[in-house]
Amino acid sequence: MGKPTVVVEADAEAVARAAAERLIARMTGRDRAAVCLTGGSGPQRLYRLLASEPYRGRVPWPRVHWFMGDERIVPEDDPRSNMGTARRLFLDACAAPGTVHAVPTDAADPDAAARRYQAALERFHGARRLEPGMPLFDFVLMGLGLDGHTASLFPGSPALDETTRWVVGVPQAGQEPFVPRVTLTLPALASTREMLFLVSDAAKRGILARVLAGEDLPAARAHADGDLVWLVTRDAHHA
Secondary structure (H helix, E strand, O other), X not given: OOOOEEEEEOOHHHHHHHHHHXXXXXXXXXXXXXXXXXXXXXXXXXXXXXXXXXXXXXXXXXXXXXXXXXXXXXXXXXXXXXXXXXXXXXXXXXXXXXXXXXXXXXXXOHHHHHHHHHHHHHHHHOOOOOEOOEOOEOEEEEXXXXXXXXXXXXXXXHHHHOOOOOEEEEOOOOOOOXXXXXXXXXXXXXXXXXXXXXXXXXXXXXHHHHHHOOOOOHHHHOOOOOEEEEEEEHHHOXX
């Protein structure tokens, strides 16, 4: 597991533009590409950019499939829904039919939703095992919480030690909104050509420094079979 690359940009707009370029570069030339999105406020500027020119015209929309790294068990029209937010900001306007793969939040409980989402990922991937030479995703977006969590993998959660399942239910969130969730596990998130953390909030300067220093926090445990990149603003960076 190599050390992450840290890229420092001037501000949140520069981070979003750099992220858009990295995403498009990973999509270009592929017959089929898979992107795992993240929720929260961090990626919203990026999502708006993808819906606007010149970026919109450069994404090969018919060939790109969109997944979600974690989801709150709420309807998609609830403002807390990660996929609902991504749909409103860019997917509904841009994504091709049949390419948006949402967590089934209508399942009986978080574990049932997790099982259904893993089954959907397995069908898409064409395999039930993750192999380094055949990544599940081409691009995985990640965020950083003030407590060091990423996706819905919270400090102290047993989900952090999951090695076989790709998706697990999270009955109790570690921070607001306190609703049940579903999250991809660290091995599933790692199965990617590139994992990109976005941090553009000065309030996260302290926790970012702790994560990059290797403290045992969920975001520091995140790894990638491919490239692992932290794209951060100057005011969020500790150096």
